[in-house]
Amino acid sequence: METTRSGFLNDEGPRVKFCSRCGCRIPVTSPYELCKECMKKELFPKVKEFINENYDVNEMMISQEFGIDRSIVHEWVTEGHLEYRKRLEF
Ligand SMILES: [Zn+2]
Numbered sequence: 558m559e560t561t562r563s564g565f566l567n568d569e570g571p572r573v574k575f576c577s578r579c580g581c582r583i584p585v586t587s588p589y590e591l592c593k594e595c596m597k598k599e600l601f602p603k604v605k606e607f608i609n610e611n612y613d614v615n616e617m618m619i620s621q622e623f624g625i626d627r628s629i630v631h632e633w634v635t636e637g638h639l640e641y642r643k644r645l646e647f
């Protein structure tokens with residue numbers, strides 16, 4: 558059931574918000590304006606670059622640098638999208 562004006566049950570306002578890029582629903586508790594997918598599309602290349610430039614980075618550093626949650630960074634790593642300590646020959 559989709560009602561946009563059900564102000565009776567929740568005093569805190571709408572319980573959902575929408576990704577500012579693709580418009581899909583994201584949890585209202587999310588501190589971000591993007592859904593995880595869009596966040597990945599947007600930030601992933603930058604994160605990867607960051608890792609390549611600073612080979613000794615960890616999840617904490619990435620999360621601080623990009624203002625994203627550590628759990629998200631961790632997710633990317635466990636999904637195999639990111640690799641730490643990649644050996645780069647300069
Ligand atoms: Zn999105």
